[in-house]
Amino acid sequence: MDNIIELKKVVFDYTDENDLPVSVLDEISLSIERGSFTAVLGHNGSGKSTMAKLLNGLNKPSSGTVTVNGMDTADEKHEFEVRKTVGLVFQNPDNQIVASIVEEDVAFGPENLGVEPKEIRNRVDEALKSVGMYEYRTHAPFKLSGGQKQRIAIAGILAMQPECIVLDEPTAMLDPRGRSEVIETIQRLNREKGMTIVLITHYMDEAALADRVVVMDGGKVILDGTPMDVFGHVTELKSVGLDVPQPTELVTLLKADGVDIDTDVLDVDQCVEVLVKALHLEEK
Amino acid sequence: MLNNITIGQYFPANSVIHRADPRVKILLTVAVIVILFLASGFVALGICAAFCILLILLTKIPVKMYLKNLKAIWAVLLLTAALNVFYITGEGDPLFKWKFISIYTEGIERAVFIAVRIFLLIIISSALTYTTSPTELTDAIERLLSPLKLIGLGGAVHVFAMMMSIALRFIPTLIEETDKIMSAQKARGAEMDSGNLIKRIKAMLPIMIPLLFSSVRRAYDLAEAMECRCYNGGAGKTKMKQLHLSFRDFALVFGVIILLASVILLRIFPIVLF
Amino acid sequence: MSILKAQGLTYVYGEGTPFRIAAITDVNFEINEPGLYAVIGHTGSGKSTLIQHLNGLIKPTSGTVFVDEKDIWSKNEKIRDVRFKVGIVFQYPEYQLFEETVRKDIAFGPRNIGLDEAEINERVMWAAKKVNLTDELLDKSPFELSGGEKRRAAIAGVLAMRPRVLILDEPTAGLDPKGRDVILKSICDYQKQENAVVLLVSHSMEDVARVADKVLVMNGGKLQMFGKTAEVFSRHAELCEMGLNIPKVMQIVSALRERGADLPDGILTVADAEKAILRLVKDGGENA
Numbered sequence: 001m002d003n004i005i006e007l008k009k010v011v012f013d014y015t016d017e018n019d020l021p022v023s024v025l026d027e028i029s030l031s032i033e034r035g036s037f038t039a040v041l042g043h044n045g046s047g048k049s050t051m052a053k054l055l056n057g058l059n060k061p062s063s064g065t066v067t068v069n070g071m072d073t074a075d076e077k078h079e080f081e082v083r084k085t086v087g088l089v090f091q092n093p094d095n096q097i098v099a100s101i102v103e104e105d106v107a108f109g110p111e112n113l114g115v116e117p118k119e120i121r122n123r124v125d126e127a128l129k130s131v132g133m134y135e136y137r138t139h140a141p142f143k144l145s146g147g148q149k150q151r152i153a154i155a156g157i158l159a160m161q162p163e164c165i166v167l168d169e170p171t172a173m174l175d176p177r178g179r180s181e182v183i184e185t186i187q188r189l190n191r192e193k194g195m196t197i198v199l200i201t202h203y204m205d206e207a208a209l210a211d212r213v214v215v216m217d218g219g220k221v222i223l224d225g226t227p228m229d230v231f232g233h234v235t236e237l238k239s240v241g242l243d244v245p246q247p248t249e250l251v252t253l254l255k256a257d258g259v260d261i262d263t264d265v266l267d268v269d270q271c272v273e274v275l276v277k278a279l280h281l282e283e284k
Numbered sequence: 285m286l287n288n289i290t291i292g293q294y295f296p297a298n299s300v301i302h303r304a305d306p307r308v309k310i311l312l313t314v315a316v317i318v319i320l321f322l323a324s325g326f327v328a329l330g331i332c333a334a335f336c337i338l339l340i341l342l343t344k345i346p347v348k349m350y351l352k353n354l355k356a357i358w359a360v361l362l363l364t365a366a367l368n369v370f371y372i373t374g375e376g377d378p379l380f381k382w383k384f385i386s387i388y389t390e391g392i393e394r395a396v397f398i399a400v401r402i403f404l405l406i407i408i409s410s411a412l413t414y415t416t417s418p419t420e421l422t423d424a425i426e427r428l429l430s431p432l433k434l435i436g437l438g439g440a441v442h443v444f445a446m447m448m449s450i451a452l453r454f455i456p457t458l459i460e461e462t463d464k465i466m467s468a469q470k471a472r473g474a475e476m477d478s479g480n481l482i483k484r485i486k487a488m489l490p491i492m493i494p495l496l497f498s499s500v501r502r503a504y505d506l507a508e509a510m511e512c513r514c515y516n517g518g519a520g521k522t523k524m525k526q527l528h529l530s531f532r533d534f535a536l537v538f539g540v541i542i543l544l545a546s547v548i549l550l551r552i553f554p555i556v557l558f
Numbered sequence: 559m560s561i562l563k564a565q566g567l568t569y570v571y572g573e574g575t576p577f578r579i580a581a582i583t584d585v586n587f588e589i590n591e592p593g594l595y596a597v598i599g600h601t602g603s604g605k606s607t608l609i610q611h612l613n614g615l616i617k618p619t620s621g622t623v624f625v626d627e628k629d630i631w632s633k634n635e636k637i638r639d640v641r642f643k644v645g646i647v648f649q650y651p652e653y654q655l656f657e658e659t660v661r662k663d664i665a666f667g668p669r670n671i672g673l674d675e676a677e678i679n680e681r682v683m684w685a686a687k688k689v690n691l692t693d694e695l696l697d698k699s700p701f702e703l704s705g706g707e708k709r710r711a712a713i714a715g716v717l718a719m720r721p722r723v724l725i726l727d728e729p730t731a732g733l734d735p736k737g738r739d740v741i742l743k744s745i746c747d748y749q750k751q752e753n754a755v756v757l758l759v760s761h762s763m764e765d766v767a768r769v770a771d772k773v774l775v776m777n778g779g780k781l782q783m784f785g786k787t788a789e790v791f792s793r794h795a796e797l798c799e800m801g802l803n804i805p806k807v808m809q810i811v812s813a814l815r816e817r818g819a820d821l822p823d824g825i826l827t828v829a830d831a832e833k834a835i836l837r838l839v840k841d842g843g844e845n846a
Contacts, residue, residue: 043734044705058508080514088512091732095502096509100294100418100453107524109513120524138296142456145601156513172732175601176761177801202734241736246764246806246828253832259839268806272813279838281817461653467615468654471646472715473638473670490666493656497701 004164004196005032005055005086010064012050012219024050026219027064032164037190037197039210039227043241047219048200052168055198056086069163084113087157091169093149102144102152103128103137109160120159127158130193131185147178151185158189164196165189171203183209204231204245208266215242228264247271254278293456294417299344300532301415306424308533312540313412319540319547320401320408326393328550329400335543336404336411343415350414353406361399368395418452420525427527442518450506458499465494559627561755562612562644562723563588566621569607582607582779585621594749596766596787597759599776600801605759608776609725612757613644625723642671645721649728651712655700660691660711663700667719685718686711689744706737713741717748724748725757730765742769767791767805767826775800788824807831 012025024047032038032055042048053059054066057073068085071078090096099105103124110120128134131151141149150170157165167186171179183206189195199210207213213230215223217240223230231237231248238244244252251265251274261278265271275281296302301309316335323329340350354361374390381387413421426445433441466476469490476487567585582604589595599605610616611623614630614637623630630640645667648654657663664685668678686696689710695703700711713729726745730738746769749756757774760766766773766787773790775783777800783790791797791804794812803809811825811834821834 043736053508056512058511080516083512083514088509090505090509092505094457095505098450098453098506098510098513100449101296104417104419104524108510108515111521111523112514112516114520114522117522117524117526120522124524140294140296140456142453153509160513169732176803177600241734243735247810249828250807250810250831250835253828254835254839257832257836259836268809268813271810272817275810275814275819275835276817279814279819279835279842281814281819464648465654467610468646468648468651469666470615471613471641471648472654472667472719473641474666475638475670490654490656494653498653 002034003031004034004069005198006065006067007031007054007061008065008067010054010061010066012047012054012059013062024219025054025061028219028221029064030214030221030224032196032198034163034196035190035194036212037187037210038199038212038214039207040198040200040214040216041202041204041207041230041242042200042216043202046216046240048216049168051216052088052166052198052200055164055166056088057082058088080113084160085162086164086166087160087162089150089153089157089165089167089170091172093146093153093173096153096156097141097149100140100142101137102133102139102141105141105152106137106155106159109156113160123159123161124155127155128152130158130189131155132181145178146174147181150174150178150182154182154185154189162195164198166198166200168200169202170199171201171206179203179206202242204243208245215240227266231266232263251275293413295345295349295414296417297344297415299342299415301339301343301411301536303532304415304536305527305529305533306416306420307428307527308529308536309412309416310421310424310428312536313408315540315544316408317405319544320404322544322551323401323547324551325554325556326397327555328547329397329404331543331546331550332404333400335539336407340407340411343411345414350407350410353410354403357402357406361402364402365395365399368398418449422446422449422452423523423525424527439517446518454499454502457502458495461498462491462495465491560588560590560624561592561626563624563627564608564611564621565624567608567611567618567623568620569611569616570619571607582611582776585781587774587781587784589755592749592753592755593771594746594756594758594769596770596773597757597776598761598763598766598773598802600761603776603800604779605776606727607779609646609727609757609759612723612725613646614640615646638670642667642719643721644723644725645716645719647713647716647724647726647729649731650709651716651729652700652705652708654715655708655712658699659697660686660700660703661696663711664696664715664718667715671719681718681720682714685714688717688748689714690740706733706740709733709737710741710744713744717744720752721754723755723757725759727759728761729758730760730762738765745769763791763803764805767808775802788826791826792823 007028007030010025010028013021013023016022040048040051050059054061057079060074066073068082071082073082097105098108106124106127107120110123125134128137131154133148133151133155136144136148141152171182174182186197186199187209190197199206201207208227210227213225213227214221215230223233231244234244234249234252245266247265247268247270251261251263251271254261255263259278262274265274320332323332340347369387369391370385372388372391372394374388378386378388422445426441429441474487474490564585564587568583570581585608597605607616611618617631625640625643628635630637655663657666661682664682665678668681691707691710691714695707700708703711729741742765745756745758748754758770770787772785773787774781775790782800783793791808794804797804807828808825811821811831815821819838825831825834
C-alpha cells in the first residue's frame with residue numbers, strides 16, 4: 001500500500017499550569033493511504049485537533065514519528081516541504097483568511113513559496129474554480145457566507161498544490177447549506193483530483209461519506225474501518241459520546257429487538273430498502 | 285449599528301482609478317492634499333473641486349458613498365466653520381454685531397473656504413481607500429519604503445506592511461464582533477449610555493474584555509494558519525500582482541500636474557471674484 | 559392570556575446602502591401558553607432579526623411586540639425591564655464572558671436587575687445547577703473552562719435572570735453530541751420547571767423533532783408556518799422548497815408510507831419509529 005502519511009507510536013503530551021502531565025495522544029499508529037478519504041471522529045477533547053496539527057508538523061510528537069512522503073515532520077529542514085504537501089484547513093473561516101480580497105488571500109501561500117507571479121495567477125484561478133468561487137475572486141471575504149469563506153480557505157491551501165488536505169472540523173461553525181457546500185467540495189477534490197482527504201469532524205453524516213472512519217477517544221484509536229463497520233458499533237459509539245446516523249441507528253435497534261433485518265445501512269434509501277424487505281411490503 | 289462606517293473601506297469595481305498603480309495613487313493623493321493647501325482663493329478651490337468631482341466620477345463608486353462621510357465629520361466641519369466666522373475680522377463694517385460677537389463678510393468667506401477644503405481632503409483620501417484594496421495599499425507602501433532596505437531596514441518594512449494589511453483585514457470582523465457582544469450584554473441588562481464618565485468606562489468593560497480575549501484567540505489562530513501556508517516573515521516572497529506603470533498612470537500624473545500648475549499660477553496672478 | 563405576540567412586525571436594515579441585509583416583513587404570531595417553540599429557517603431568512611425584536615434590541619420599522627399583553631415600546635414600559643422578562647442567549651454566547659470568575663459572570667444579569675446580594679447568590683447557584691456546572695468551576699476564571707463548560711456558563715448567565723420568555727440562538731452550534739445533549743436537557747428542564755416560553759432557534763431538525771412542541775418556520779423574512787412539530791414536518795415538500803429538510807428518520811417513515819406501510823402520524827424520533835415498526839412487524843406476524 002502507498003501511504004502518504006504514517007504515524008508510528010505517536011505520543012503527544014504537555015504539562016499544564018500546575019506542572020502535571022496531560023496526555024493527549026497515547027501511542028497512536030496510523031497510516032493514511034494516498035488518494036483516500038478518511039474521516040476522524042471523536043468528541044471535543046478526544047485529541048483529534050492535536051492529531052490534525054501533527055499531520056503537517058505544526059505539532060511535533062513528544063515521542064514516536066510522523067512521516068509525510070517519508071520525510072520526518074520533526075526534522076526542521078523538511079518544514080516547508082511537509083506543509084506544502086499536507087495542507088491544513090481550520091474550523092473558524094474568519095481566522096484563517098489573511099487578505100482583504102479573495103484572490104489575494106488565495107495567492108498568499110504560493111507567494112510565500114516564491115512561485116513566479118504568472119504561475120501564481122494560474123494557480124489562484126484554478127484553485128478558485130475548483131472550489132466554485134472564481135466569480136467571487138475580487139470580493140471582500142468579510143461579506144461572504146461561512147461556507148463561501150471556508151471554500152476560500154480550501155482554495156488557499158489548494159494553490160500550494162498539496163497532495164493531501166487535512167480539515168479540522170471545517171463545518172462546525174457553518175449552517176446546513178454551508179456544510180453541504182464544503183462537504184461537496186471536499187468529495188469532488190477527492191474523486192476528481194485524487195486528493196488525499198483527512199476530515200476531522202463530529203458529524204456522523206459527514207463521516208459516513210468517507211472510505212474509512214477512525215474513531216478516537218481518550219487519545220487512542222478505538223474503532224477503525226469502513227463507515228459500515230464502524231457505525232455498526234452503536235453502543236460503543238454512544239458510550240464515547242458520539243451519535244450514529246439515524247438510518248443506521250434505526251435498523252440496529254430493530255435488529256436488537258429481534259427483527260430479521262440487514263443492518264448494512266448508512267443512508268435513507270438503503271434503510272428504506274431493507275425495511276421494505278423486512279416488512280414484506282412489496283408482497284402486499 | 286457600527287457598520288455604517290465607510291471611511292477606510294474598499295469598494296471593488298473595475299474603473300480606471302481602481303486599475304491605476306497604487307504607488308501612483310498614494311503619491312498623487314499626497315500631492316493633491318498639498319495642492320489643496322496651496323490653493324488660495326475661490327477660483328483655485330473651484331478648480332480643485334472640479335478635479336475631485338471628475339475623479340470620484342471616474343471611480344464608478346456611487347457619489348452617495350462619498351457624501352456619507354459628511355455625516356461622520358459634520359461636527360468638525362461645523363466647528364471649524366464657526367470658529368472662522370467668529371474670529372476673523374475684516375476691513376469695513378461687520379455684517380452683524382451683538383455684544384462682543386461681530387461677523388464679517390471675510391469671516392463667512394473664510395469659513396466656507398475651509399469647510400470646502402476639509403471636505404475635499406476627505407473625498408480625495410476616501411477615493412484612495414475606496415479604490416485600492418488594503419493589500420495593494422500596503423504592498424505599495426512597502427515598495428515606496430523599499431529604499432529603506434538599503435540601510436538594512438527591509439525586514440522592518442515588511443513587518444510593518446504585513447501588520448497594516450492584517451489590521452485592515454480584521455477591522456470589519458472586529459466591528460461586527462463588537463456589535464454582537466454589545467447586543468449580548470444589553471440583553472443581560474447592561475446599560476451603556478447613561479451615568480457619569482467613570483460609570484460609562486466601567487460599562488465598557490463587559491465589551492472590551494471579551495473583545496480583547498477574542499482578538500488574542502484570532503491572532504493565535506491566524507498565526508497558525510499563516511504558518512500552515514508557509515509564511516516565514518517575507519523572505520523569498522513573490523507577489524501575484526506585479527505593479528507596473530501604464531498609460532493611465534501617466535494620464536493621472538499629468539492631470540495632477542495641470543492642477544498644480546493652475547493653482548500656482550492663481551497664487552501668482554490671483555483672480556478676485558468679489 | 560397572551561405571553562408573547564408579534565403584530566405586523568416589519569424591519570428594514572440599512573435601506574439604500576450596500577449593507578442592506580435580511581429584513582422581516584409583516585410577521586404575526588401569538589404565543590398563549592408555555593412550551594418549547596422552535597424557530598427554523600435557513601441563514602438570511604430573518605430569524606435573527608425577528609428574535610432581536612422580541613426583547614427590544616431592535617425597534618421595528620413598523621408593527622408591535624407585546625409581552626404579557628403590553629406594547630414593549632409604549633411610553634410607560636422601560637425597555638430594560640423588557641430585557642429581564644425576555645432573555646436572549648446569542649450564538650456562541652461563550653464570547654460574552656468577561657468577569658474574573660464564573661460566579662461573578664453569572665451574577666451580571668441578576669445584579670443589573672437590582673436584586674440584593676442574597677438573592678443574587680441564590681440565583682447564581684440555582685442557574686449553575688440548571689446547566690450542570692459544579693461548585694468548584696464557579697470560582698474559576700471563565701477563560702479556564704472547556705468549550706462546552708463556557709457555553710453552559712454563558713447560558714446560566716441568562717437563566718439566572720429567570721426570564722419568562724427565554725430565546726436561544728443555536729445554543730448547540732459547534733458542540734459534539736454529548737455537549738449538545740446536556741444543553742438541550744437543561745433547556746427542556748428550565749422550560750418545564752419555570753413554566754416558561756422557550757424559543758429555540760436551530761438548524762438541527764433532529765434536535766427540533768426531539769424537543770419542540772411547536773415550530774415557527776421563517777423564509778424570506780416572512781413567517782411561513784406555525785404549528786405543532788409533527789404537523790410542520792409533515793409538509794416536507796414545502797420545507798424542501800425553502801431549503802429546509804426533515805429529520806432522516808421522518809424521511810424514512812414517509813418513504814415507507816408511500817410503499818404501503820401503515821405507520822401512524824406523529825413519528826418524530828428514532829425511538830418513535832422503532833416502536834411503530836415493531837408493532838407493524840408483530841401485526842404482520844399475527845396476520846400471516
